[in-house]
Amino acid sequence: MAQILVENLEKRYRIAERKPGLWGAVSGLVNRVYRDVDALHGVSFSIEPGELVGYIGPNGAGKSTTIKILSGILVPSGGHCIINNRIPWKDRVAHVAGIGVVFGQRTQLWWDLPVIESFDLLKDIYRVLPLAYRTIRDELITLLDLEALLDTPVRQLSLGQRMRCDLAASLIHQPDILFLDEPTIGLDAVAKLSLRHFVKRQNRERGTTVLLTTHDMDDIEFLCDRLMLINHGTLLMDGTVNDLRSSARRVVVDFEVVPALSPEHLALRLDPGAPLTERVEFQVSSQVPAFVSAITAGYPVRDLTVEHQPIEEIVADLYRRLK
């Protein structure tokens, strides 16, 4: 049975609207006008134990709202959600004991405390037994390379250091589900890499189920077998990264001279309106080998590469089309 089951999840926020200006402020005191915003519009999916799922969508698509409902923080306006046989918001205390959550935008560590004391406190809060705590703590310290940071107060950590500590903090009670809400936001390349490797390892070796929201497509490519795309509160796609990629290929050709392309080839250019130069990018959706031989036979070619369309562009295209 699915570990996380979500059916027709809906969330409607009521937002108090204020007319601009002084009169708006005054009339707002007497006559509040509310506007309903549908953050989630019937989202359904299910996740099996041990899956590593990427959850992507533009800002305001409903990603964080979903994560907050799954974490038991928010109550949905409609629909069902069962995680480990519990309804998160109804059985919050039991539910949160079995999940780990990281919100990339804020820390769960105590600002004024050295990192290690935050860990100790979390041990008490989650009622982790001392022996189990020592084992998991030492393991996390090694894997995330935290040894040198342990005595530093959290407010003095860099963002990358803090995120590693936050990740460790979310795993001290050994949850079997991990929700990561934009964990790589603002991190430099090195910090991102180490975070990705750790998350992948946690998933592979411990079998932790991971649901991850991100704007970084490299995160998705590196980590996720499965991808869910949401926009305007509706799930638009649920499949593999390859599904999203489609069969389209990008063919980049460096010609010896500016080529006199046939009209058929001109139409296949990625940007048909651009002026011709030695380098031309083509978008070829089928018969790629035939296209490549036609090009190499028909024009003097210096270099030629065939690549997948970068996933950012696919998603950006999708977003644009969906708007």
Next chain:
Amino acid sequence: MNASAGLMLRLAPYLSVVAIRFKILLQYRAAALAGFGTQLFWGLIKIMVFVAFYASATSPPPMSFAQVLVYIWLGQALLALLPWNVDSEIATHIRTGGVAYELLRPLDLYGFWYARTIAFRSAPTLLRLGPMLAFAYLFLPLIGLSEWALPDPAGGLSLLLFVCSLGATLLLASAITMIMHIALLWTVSGDGFNRLMPGIVPVLSGLTIPLPLFPDWMQTFLYWQPFRGVADVPLRIYSGHIAATEAGFEILLQLAWTAIIIAFGYWLLIRGRRKLVVQGG
């Protein structure tokens, strides 16, 4: 035995929260020192005012001057216990949405905050208590001002009952502070309370003027309001103005108020959580 071990296990996370917050707050020694200076100054001024009052009294006042001295010095020493401000840490959590993380802990939210509030009320008090007692009880007699010094408690039993009552005061003051914390879910900024409460609490708790010195027609009202339990009761138990035989009932009354205010806070928090849900964490 088993039941108490089980209770300890249930309470352990909350106790850790109290301990750690207490430890952080003890770091604010400079603030405590400044507070000590101010309170010392006010204590001396109030004594001079009461010296003048008592010298010109035409009928015997309802409190002896020694009892007033207790009221002033212990009142100054325990000033930080008064529920008149909010914990800026909790206020920041509410304003910035950090409450989301609080709800991720496998703890009852009221208990979680109440534990922190107890630390918030007790740690600064403890920092100021020592120096103030040393000054009022030991130092003043040394410089020849023993008639202004903090008198001894009315007796050993009174001292013991005073300590018990002080425990109840901590619970009550924290419960009142919790109402202010929970109200932040609606008002977001804590400024309103931080301005309103300093006007009300010192008067109703007796710290401005000892409650027994108010006119007779106000006494019934003053007796049956909860703020009396955050200062007036323990101070008068110490000085014997409340006899040891009556102190037990007074402490029960403090605890009853605590229970009522906690119940109200619980109810308020449940409603506030719904509100929080609407705002989207």
